[in-house]
Amino acid sequence: MSGVTTSYRARDGVMVGRILDSSPEQTAESVDRACVAIRPLADTAPAQRRSWLDHLAAVLLDHRDELAALADAETALGMPRLTGEVERMAAQLRFYGDVAAEGSYLGVSVDTGPSLVRVNQPLGPVAVFGASNFPFAFGVLGNDTASALAAGCPVVAKAHPAHALLSERLAELALQALREAGAPNGAFGMVRGLQAGADLVRAAGVAAVGFTGSQPGGLALWRLANEREIVIPVYAEMGTVNPAVLTARGAVARATEVAEGFVASFTLGSGQFCTKPGLLLAPAGRSMPEAVGRALTALAPHSTMLTRGIADAVQMGVKELMAAGAELVTAAPGPGTGWSADAAVLRVSTAALAQGGRLHQECFGPVALVVEYDDPQDLREALAGLQGSLTGTVFTDGTDTDPDAAWLMLALAGKVGRVTVNEWPTGVAWTWAQQHGGPWPATSRPEATSVGAAALDRWVRPVAYQGVPDHWLPPAGRADNPWRVPQRRDDVG
Amino acid sequence: MSGVTTSYRARDGVMVGRILDSSPEQTAESVDRACVAIRPLADTAPAQRRSWLDHLAAVLLDHRDELAALADAETALGMPRLTGEVERMAAQLRFYGDVAAEGSYLGVSVDTGPSLVRVNQPLGPVAVFGASNFPFAFGVLGNDTASALAAGCPVVAKAHPAHALLSERLAELALQALREAGAPNGAFGMVRGLQAGADLVRAAGVAAVGFTGSQPGGLALWRLANEREIVIPVYAEMGTVNPAVLTARGAVARATEVAEGFVASFTLGSGQFCTKPGLLLAPAGRSMPEAVGRALTALAPHSTMLTRGIADAVQMGVKELMAAGAELVTAAPGPGTGWSADAAVLRVSTAALAQGGRLHQECFGPVALVVEYDDPQDLREALAGLQGSLTGTVFTDGTDTDPDAAWLMLALAGKVGRVTVNEWPTGVAWTWAQQHGGPWPATSRPEATSVGAAALDRWVRPVAYQGVPDHWLPPAGRADNPWRVPQRRDDVG
Numbered sequence: 001m002s003g004v005t006t007s008y009r010a011r012d013g014v015m016v017g018r019i020l021d022s023s024p025e026q027t028a029e030s031v032d033r034a035c036v037a038i039r040p041l042a043d044t045a046p047a048q049r050r051s052w053l054d055h056l057a058a059v060l061l062d063h064r065d066e067l068a069a070l071a072d073a074e075t076a077l078g079m080p081r082l083t084g085e086v087e088r089m090a091a092q093l094r095f096y097g098d099v100a101a102e103g104s105y106l107g108v109s110v111d112t113g114p115s116l117v118r119v120n121q122p123l124g125p126v127a128v129f130g131a132s133n134f135p136f137a138f139g140v141l142g143n144d145t146a147s148a149l150a151a152g153c154p155v156v157a158k159a160h161p162a163h164a165l166l167s168e169r170l171a172e173l174a175l176q177a178l179r180e181a182g183a184p185n186g187a188f189g190m191v192r193g194l195q196a197g198a199d200l201v202r203a204a205g206v207a208a209v210g211f212t213g214s215q216p217g218g219l220a221l222w223r224l225a226n227e228r229e230i231v232i233p234v235y236a237e238m239g240t241v242n243p244a245v246l247t248a249r250g251a252v253a254r255a256t257e258v259a260e261g262f263v264a265s266f267t268l269g270s271g272q273f274c275t276k277p278g279l280l281l282a283p284a285g286r287s288m289p290e291a292v293g294r295a296l297t298a299l300a301p302h303s304t305m306l307t308r309g310i311a312d313a314v315q316m317g318v319k320e321l322m323a324a325g326a327e328l329v330t331a332a333p334g335p336g337t338g339w340s341a342d343a344a345v346l347r348v349s350t351a352a353l354a355q356g357g358r359l360h361q362e363c364f365g366p367v368a369l370v371v372e373y374d375d376p377q378d379l380r381e382a383l384a385g386l387q388g389s390l391t392g393t394v395f396t397d398g399t400d401t402d403p404d405a406a407w408l409m410l411a412l413a414g415k416v417g418r419v420t421v422n423e424w425p426t427g428v429a430w431t432w433a434q435q436h437g438g439p440w441p442a443t444s445r446p447e448a449t450s451v452g453a454a455a456l457d458r459w460v461r462p463v464a465y466q467g468v469p470d471h472w473l474p475p476a477g478r479a480d481n482p483w484r485v486p487q488r489r490d491d492v493g
Numbered sequence: 494m495s496g497v498t499t500s501y502r503a504r505d506g507v508m509v510g511r512i513l514d515s516s517p518e519q520t521a522e523s524v525d526r527a528c529v530a531i532r533p534l535a536d537t538a539p540a541q542r543r544s545w546l547d548h549l550a551a552v553l554l555d556h557r558d559e560l561a562a563l564a565d566a567e568t569a570l571g572m573p574r575l576t577g578e579v580e581r582m583a584a585q586l587r588f589y590g591d592v593a594a595e596g597s598y599l600g601v602s603v604d605t606g607p608s609l610v611r612v613n614q615p616l617g618p619v620a621v622f623g624a625s626n627f628p629f630a631f632g633v634l635g636n637d638t639a640s641a642l643a644a645g646c647p648v649v650a651k652a653h654p655a656h657a658l659l660s661e662r663l664a665e666l667a668l669q670a671l672r673e674a675g676a677p678n679g680a681f682g683m684v685r686g687l688q689a690g691a692d693l694v695r696a697a698g699v700a701a702v703g704f705t706g707s708q709p710g711g712l713a714l715w716r717l718a719n720e721r722e723i724v725i726p727v728y729a730e731m732g733t734v735n736p737a738v739l740t741a742r743g744a745v746a747r748a749t750e751v752a753e754g755f756v757a758s759f760t761l762g763s764g765q766f767c768t769k770p771g772l773l774l775a776p777a778g779r780s781m782p783e784a785v786g787r788a789l790t791a792l793a794p795h796s797t798m799l800t801r802g803i804a805d806a807v808q809m810g811v812k813e814l815m816a817a818g819a820e821l822v823t824a825a826p827g828p829g830t831g832w833s834a835d836a837a838v839l840r841v842s843t844a845a846l847a848q849g850g851r852l853h854q855e856c857f858g859p860v861a862l863v864v865e866y867d868d869p870q871d872l873r874e875a876l877a878g879l880q881g882s883l884t885g886t887v888f889t890d891g892t893d894t895d896p897d898a899a900w901l902m903l904a905l906a907g908k909v910g911r912v913t914v915n916e917w918p919t920g921v922a923w924t925w926a927q928q929h930g931g932p933w934p935a936t937s938r939p940e941a942t943s944v945g946a947a948a949l950d951r952w953v954r955p956v957a958y959q960g961v962p963d964h965w966l967p968p969a970g971r972a973d974n975p976w977r978v979p980q981r982r983d984d985v986g
Binding site: 039107109110116118121226230231232388405406409410413416417418419420421422423432433434437440444453454457461462463464466467468469472473474488490 | 611724725939962967
């Protein structure tokens with residue numbers, strides 16, 4: 001088993017390819033190549049790096065249908081979603097290029113007395129561990145890779161075993177496109193296999209890690225990085241339960257609409273979203289568990305999972321939730337072939353939820369809990385007991401005067417990285433104001449985001465230059481500002 | 494010994510006070526009080542918090558001479574330095590208040606399509622571990638406390654054992670001043686003793702840690718925080734060797750001036766600066782070790798250290814450096830009473846330096862190494878082998894055309910948080926462009942700074958609000974912008 005990654009077709013479990021894992025020597029070579037690219041990348045104007053990312057985006061779009069088909073075989077996420085996701089990957093590459101060219105990520109600040117110029121500089125090679133569930137948007141050329149290259153850091157990605165063939169093809173296209181665009185050798189590389197991933201995090205030349213995936217996976221890399229002689233940051237975005245709340249007035253106004261929306265959201269992509277709402281808190285006495293159950297039966301999602309392991313974990317997860325006190329309301333059978341999983345709605349009391357444990361943890365897949373609360377105090381305590389999450393959602397009566405909304409905003413803001421009102425959290429826009437992160441253990445760095453303009457901030461650190469003549473400063477800090485980036489100066493109003 | 498902190502007069506070693514350590518219950522109460530203050534602090538406009546900090550600054554200035562005298566007894570840092578440092582503490586409190594009121598630390602970003610508003614919010618209670626060497630500027634009311642309060646976080650400081658009586662008095666004045674100014678109960682508190690410090694880092698209510706001090710101390714707290722169920726960030730600023738380079742042309746132009754400046758800088762405050770230049774790299778053949786030795790003899794600093802432990806460590810450190818291959822050039826005797834230490838200059842070859850180990854580590858106190866390099870390549874390799882540091886310094890011939898300067902800027906920027914040219918690094922301005930941090934192990938978070946406007950960024954995390962009606966947003970994110978803070982909006986040019 002060790003030494004080879006096997007690729008399977010998710011819909012029928014047939015093996016479709018085998019990829020040799022990287023040897024320790026190959027991984028070391030990839031890191032060495034990345035180290036050679038540190039200086040050329042850092043010295044390149046952000047607008048020039050944008051042109052590389054734009055070209056890469058164009059090449060990927062040229063191969064949209066081919067890439068989507070390759071991904072669909074390995075992931076069963078479907079062609080409409082996957083062609084759209086190729087477009088999203090390309091748009092993200094362009095967006096991070098735009099953010100780099102805009103230049104505020106460089107954080108330039110100039111004091112004239114005493115003479116101090118502060119400029120962010122790239123950290124160096126970034127190891128990127130993409131996600132299984134978004135083979136493009138969070139894959140080997142996803143948010144982490146795009147934002148790191150935009151910020152001037154070489155990237156060594158680890159191929160994802162859930163889409164090994166796709167990872168190969170994406171890497172091939174990236175190497176070709178970056179070369180064509182004039183990017184230095186070593187700007188991007190890829191390694192294969194579990195051991196190579198660990199080797200990468202341990203490599204002295206690697207300066208930071210980006211990870212999207214499970215809590216055990218993220219924490220393992222975080223521990224590994226903390227054991228290095230030179231500890232490096234691990235930006236791990238891990239799985240969470242993502243609570244959604246239906247207010248008392250909301251339940252009166254639109255219980256059925258919310259039940260249907262909840263089911264659509266938690267079964268989207270077979271429930272394989274890090275932002276999946278896994279827990280609906282609804283007022284007691286309005287039969288919301290049953291309403292959600294009916295909506296699930298009506299939708300009948302027939303979920304195929306990304307891997308056999310995930311499919312098995314869904315089945316096991318439902319058993320664990322029941323062992324922890326949840327009760328099955330309704331299940332909807334999977335297709336029965338390939339990596340099939342049954343979707344399920346369970347109900348649980350606030351008293352059982354308060355015991356924590358498994359009920360507070362993500363069940364990755366088309367599975368969700370409905371919790372009935374008695375009153376606002378009961379709801380408040382249930383929320384206070386939850387772990388940190390990426391998102392928290394409130395459904396009100398839609399009038400902007402719902403009396404529970406204001407305190408729910410505060411309660412959720414203390415627990416999550418993104419609060420949504422009357423909108424389901426699945427779907428993450430890559431924009432300037434986005435925050436895709438949340439309190440530990442949702443992410444290992446709650447102050448950071450893997451999506452949105454601030455994603456670049458993870459890959460830089462500031463250096464202050466004191467008494468340094470202008471021509472010895474980095475370009476972004478010079479008085480003539482050759483890169484045309486925002487400079488905060490204490491000598492102008 | 495356990496249960497009591499004893500205060501000594503540094504100049505003669507006489508005991509001047511004993512302070513009871515906090516019990517676990519007292520520490521827990523302090524954290525509970527801080528937790529009660531979370532909401533009121535976060536809901537207060539930054540300009541209002543500035544008014545509290547301004548009042549605190551005024552109260553401290555009213556007690557300037559009393560505080561300086563108290564500090565002088567415990568630290569022997571001298572009245573001129575200490576009265577100046579009280580003024581600096583007050584100025585820092587005002588500065589961080591100004592930074593808060595300016596509001597860019599809130600990082601407000603508004604997208605109109607889709608509707609997303611990103612606003613930083615305070616993390617919650619911050620545990621502050623001040624430094625021995627700056628009883629005011631980095632003490633219980635120093636940079637960490639001031640920036641955390643400015644950012645809207647309650648603070649629980651740990652009293653410093655090297656100035657236990659001063660810590661008590663500062664806490665007393667702070668509680669009084671903050672109450673007078675209208676700050677909520679629990680905005681500031683203090684605990685005493687080693688065990689209380691560990692209890693604080695383990696307390697569930699504590700959200701972040703600020704630390705300034707030794708590498709073993711900082712790493713111990715960092716490990717403790719990493720073992721929590723909810724891991725919290727530790728911003729530890731630790732000791733480093735801080736290289737200074739004299740270029741070949743610089744040695745021709747002003748070897749004597751640099752030798753004298755080096756001695757003045759590394760013996761300042763008895764060498765008890767985290768920014769002390771501990772290592773001078775000078776071209777071979779110009780007798781720089783001897784010149785530095787002569788300058789040390791001429792200055793004759795008579796160093797009294799902050800504690801007996803530090804004085805012992807200086808003596809031990811010189812022995813360790815010699816065991817690692819350094820050779821004593823000159824020593825200057827301490828006063829011989831109290832926490833006396835001999836100042837020392839040692840020389841070491843680049844070959845011995847390349848072995849790493851003790852020669853790469855800080856010797857906290859009036860001790861420095863001079864390393865002679867043969868040529869630029871020799872110098873480049875010596876720098877590449879050094880650990881991360883807070884500062885790196887270059888002395889050129891002063892013409893702005895020194896051929897070594899440009900590459901030295903790049904080499905040092907990869908190793909340190911602040912590069913100074915023709916200025917010694919001791920002395921850290923609290924301004925917008927300051928960066929007081931550096932690569933691991935200089936700090937545990939190289940992207941952060943404990944001094945300067947960005948110090949506030951350590952104590953907040955972003956929350957994005959999606960589809961949230963304006964009146965449910967936090968004030969900083971609202972369209973009418975009641976706090977008048979910078980908002981980045983995608984719907985304005």
